[in-house]
Amino acid sequence: MDIRKPNILGDYLRHKDINCYLDYLARRYSRFVTVFPIGTSFEGRSIKAIKIDLNKGSRKRERQWVFIEAGTHGREWITISTALFCIYQLTEKCFRNVDILKQIGFIIVPVVNADGYEYTHETNVSWRKNRRPIPNCRYVGTDCNRNYDFQWEGGLSRLGKSTFQGEVPFSEPETRAIRNVLKRFSPNIKFFLSFHSYAQSLMYPWGYSKDLPPSWEKLQQLAECGRTAIKKATGRSYRCGSISKLTHRTVHGSIADYAYGVEKIPFVIVMELPSSKFGFRPPNTEIESIVTESWTGIKAMCRRVIKNCQ
Numbered sequence: 001m002d003i004r005k006p007n008i009l010g011d012y013l014r015h016k017d018i019n020c021y022l023d024y025l026a027r028r029y030s031r032f033v034t035v036f037p038i039g040t041s042f043e044g045r046s047i048k049a050i051k052i053d054l055n056k057g058s059r060k061r062e063r064q065w066v067f068i069e070a071g072t073h074g075r076e077w078i079t080i081s082t083a084l085f086c087i088y089q090l091t092e093k094c095f096r097n098v099d100i101l102k103q104i105g106f107i108i109v110p111v112v113n114a115d116g117y118e119y120t121h122e123t124n125v126s127w128r129k130n131r132r133p134i135p136n137c138r139y140v141g142t143d144c145n146r147n148y149d150f151q152w153e154g155g156l157s158r159l160g161k162s163t164f165q166g167e168v169p170f171s172e173p174e175t176r177a178i179r180n181v182l183k184r185f186s187p188n189i190k191f192f193l194s195f196h197s198y199a200q201s202l203m204y205p206w207g208y209s210k211d212l213p214p215s216w217e218k219l220q221q222l223a224e225c226g227r228t229a230i231k232k233a234t235g236r237s238y239r240c241g242s243i244s245k246l247t248h249r250t251v252h253g254s255i256a257d258y259a260y261g262v263e264k265i266p267f268v269i270v271m272e273l274p275s276s277k278f279g280f281r282p283p284n285t286e287i288e289s290i291v292t293e294s295w296t297g298i299k300a301m302c303r304r305v306i307k308n309c310q
């Protein structure tokens with residue numbers, strides 16, 4: 001069975017079409033692509049990961065991974081397009097990226113918060129959280145990027161806020177799904193990349209503290225490597241720094257701090273995509289230029305991580 005080729009460069013795909021595309025890639029490129037569910041959202045949507053591994057089936061040596069997640073915040077549509085473009089480049093255009101794929105495998109979750117994303121298409125374009133109702137009150141949704149069990153206690157927030165952290169750490173099916181897949185593949189995950197929008201910055205831990213982590217210089221160098229590649233490609237200027245420094249606040253229970261602090265992934269970057277001009281959902285005509293430019297920076301960072309890990 002085949003599917004009509006989705007227009008990932010000219011349109012924002014709905015969740016079911018994204019899952020169809022992933023399943024198509026798994027069939028078309030079964031030699032090196034696997035798609036598997038990592039969890040189910042509150043409304044019953046399958047949260048899928050795609051694994052791209054040129055060493056699939058070989059027992060040569062243990063694989064090292066880049067892990068990419070997007071669509072944690074429902075309204076950040078361009079993050080999902082960017083993850084899909086990475087998937088497209090690493091599968092349908094894999095011959096262009098063989099140098100990277102020979103060295104490292106990829107696990108990509110293009111839509112973490114499927115319910116929140118669909119809700120922004122159907123009902124409220126500026127929705128950020130997931131869609132699980134909070135028991136015994138009138139509020140719906142938790143901010144999945146505040147719900148991880150690392151320095152979670154410091155982030156107390158009100159039920160109705162768009163950054164509500166949840167009743168307890170890992171109260172949400174989406175964050176449990178990411179936690180479980182990370183546990184399964186770390187300690188071989190070398191680079192964790194989280195897409196958000198639209199602050200146009202490359203950030204690293206910590207979020208919860210103004211202090212810098214021990215390896216901050218390596219993280220800063222990695223971020224600057226992404227920034228330089230993008231600047232060279234299009235002239236766009238990204239900012240680099242720690243999450244707390246660039247956002248001028250502390251953020252508790254985020255996935256980036258969890259990946260770095262608990263799973264001990266050595267390279268963790270939050271890539272806040274462009275742009276202040278277009279906001280969370282740039283017009284369809286802008287998708288191609290943003291995702292192409294972003295891919296340039298992502299590739300440069302992957303190459304640097306590979307070099308660092310050799």
Ligand SMILES: [Zn+2]
Nearest residue numbers: 073076196197
């Ligand atoms: Zn976000």
